[in-house]
Amino acid sequence: MIQNLAVLQARAQAAVPPANATAEPHVFVILGATGDLTGRKLLPSLFSLSQEGHLGDQGFILGTAVDATLDDDGFRARCRDWLAADGVNVDDRVQQWLKERLFYQPMRTGGTEDFRTLGTRLAALEKGQQLPSNRVFYLALPSDVFPIAITQLGEVGLSKSSGWTRLVIEKPFGHDLASAQQLNALVHKYFDEAQVYRIDHYLGKETVRNFLVFRFANSLFEPLWNRDRVERVEFTVAETLGVEHRAGYYEHAGALRDMVQNHLTQLLTLTAMDVPAPMEASAIWDEKVKVLRSILPIRPENVVFGQYTRGQIDGTTLPGYREEPGVARDSTIETFAAIRLDIATWRWQGVPFLLRTGKRLARRVSQVVITFRCPPVGIFRPMVSASIHPNVLVITIQPDEGFDLHFEMKAPGQSVAVETRSLHFRYSEAFGPLPEAYETLLLDVVLGDSTLFVRDDWVEASWKLYAPLLENRPRVLPYAAGTWGPAEADSLLKELECGWTTP
């Protein structure tokens, strides 16, 4: 017991657990255990973490869902099929793991009685395994039932325990400022903010996780990371996919809610934030929120919305958004958004921060592109006839995580011809295959590291920033599938006399 206390104190001091950390004994409760997310992401990740020893000898999974026909063995059979579909060779050892670690508690309607029964089952499981009541509740549910699930958990007393209790919520965290505030208020009615883990899976990507180390463990970058040295910063999350089977959701969401308010704005705050001190979750989120609060109100001329029309990608003709099944023939939902933000801080005043996302664009890629100011090239005029290009740092999050640094060199030979060359780094080349973002994030949850989980005030500040665009929706301009969006998007960079950097 004294030993446990020492461990807890040590953990409380360390913002992040040490290498090869192992979780304390716990039960990982998945609400919505029969759904797609559980099968594709949660179960394979938890299995993998368990195999690597990260979950310890006493990490259990308790699934629950409104499927009263299922029992422990039925759930295990379903999980076995999911693992097999994920490429796991389901041998005796895996069967044994399923039998020892997985349990299922059916619900009938998701009412209070069901949650009370869940609590009873959980307590029984913990008693049987002699566990200290450390619990994760993962809401693998449609967002419209988040409020019900949170209320029920709270009302039946499952938001607290004699150990630790953590609540994991998937995005979307609201669909506007008011709904986000409402959701947060409800969460806080039962849970402390420190118990809440809001997942934005972009933050689990290796490049994003490395961002803080990259920026602050290298003395090269910090002196360059400001208005004196940076000309512009571009954030692109481009998809080649169209709306696919998600029209029902997308017709009420659009690119701003689907990509900008969360993923792109996360990348923005990571890139623009000041140095947190110390390097721990609360200080990091303080700095990120500061960035959001420093952004000037978005001016209408700094926003371009678009919607894809019929076009070609790789020689295949693709339908326009309004021709997609489930989409209104006169839909004005944006499938493309480009927004210029101005951050009024000592570090960034005057440097355009440009966000861009879209479906059916020319290439699938997620990048942060930092273009540095040109040196005073007048000094080279007598030597170099061709123009000198600015240094550019490209941080790629998808599809091949890594970065490239473009710089100027003298080409070998007699003349002083300057050419742009690139230093190249890819995680997979340096380190081999990367862990799944979900795997990383789930381990952080069971270890209690909230660095990569979105904080309540960040969510609200982000919705607040984009609220005017949700209230007065910009006109949606057409763009052909397979392009980089409406040509008008370049107008956001017109003062720089350039267009967006083509990935």
Add this chain to the structure above:
Amino acid sequence: MIQNLAVLQARAQAAVPPANATAEPHVFVILGATGDLTGRKLLPSLFSLSQEGHLGDQGFILGTAVDATLDDDGFRARCRDWLAADGVNVDDRVQQWLKERLFYQPMRTGGTEDFRTLGTRLAALEKGQQLPSNRVFYLALPSDVFPIAITQLGEVGLSKSSGWTRLVIEKPFGHDLASAQQLNALVHKYFDEAQVYRIDHYLGKETVRNFLVFRFANSLFEPLWNRDRVERVEFTVAETLGVEHRAGYYEHAGALRDMVQNHLTQLLTLTAMDVPAPMEASAIWDEKVKVLRSILPIRPENVVFGQYTRGQIDGTTLPGYREEPGVARDSTIETFAAIRLDIATWRWQGVPFLLRTGKRLARRVSQVVITFRCPPVGIFRPMVSASIHPNVLVITIQPDEGFDLHFEMKAPGQSVAVETRSLHFRYSEAFGPLPEAYETLLLDVVLGDSTLFVRDDWVEASWKLYAPLLENRPRVLPYAAGTWGPAEADSLLKELECGWTTP
């Protein structure tokens, strides 16, 4: 004629000729045309430049040497053999080139009469080919006959012509301050400094030629290139060879004269110089000389001299320096020198500049290593247990020209383990085989670009800097062949609590 004037004016405005520049009609006179340097370097380089069209239709070579048995055809035959030895396929076209472009004027004693005859022959050649008396005199001679050759050229009136006349001198430019001043005074008796091209072949290396572009065409580096950001700068020119057959020279030279005063100090001034404006030869040399004049007098405790003793490289046992043929058994000549310099400028005050060279060291390598200051890593303490390493920029001049940038990354996975990784650039990978340093430099001579040729005041300032070490020679410490020199060399970095960076 008016057109020629326009060309001349354009050239005068341009410090460096444009890409694919072609030399004006000229005669390239090699004094010492039968020697090793001509056969190994000058002739192959001129041939190659000619084949690439850089020398134009009227670039001729006139060899001369104290070998009265040789005539035009004899010289051409010798040159044919040299080219063949260099790997050139000597076909009819090459034979034709030799016959059209190469001439030889024998000397009997190298006296005034010989030089007068040389002048007559030159004038006849120019008249026959209708050339405008543009002349290069290349002293491919032992340094002790430089004064005679320069005097003779001047006395017979060959230091001026109706076109341009250029004098090319190989190092060494003196063996101390007094002799360098004497040599410069003699040169200036007959030639303007603008006519003089002092060759340090290190300056023809691509990495060195790229230095100015690398530093000043990339906005990334200049903000980092100062005492606030740089902890130390190390310059290493390491050889695995011993004294070989050069004991006669080396016993009077030593490492300080052979490597430090010229090559290493060139690298130092290129690295430490301020931004020249405009980017032209005179401004560049002004800045380099400023660096030399800003270096504080060298303190005795900042110098370590060494001499190799018996040791092993790659499993082969090698004799000590004093065991080498031609070396005195009690020689106190240094085969290793390590020197710490302090540059008292706004940019560099307090940053150690460390020069190191030696024979029979562990590896053949020439590098500039710039170690940046560590970031304030205290901020990472809660996250990272292991220490954070400083960013290091390694510029390699030999054997594989290029550079590496070492930086810190988060290793993928759950913990925040920081690892050092490296961005890698090699000229040969980016651009294919590089031109020979000599080729580049010879073209610069015929084009009239003096950027890469050592200026008189630089030579004298450099000798002046090291004069105290030549007058009061430091004690020579033994080091075993195959090591990185005497262990005492690390004492130069003791305040930084580190040793030299091992290449």
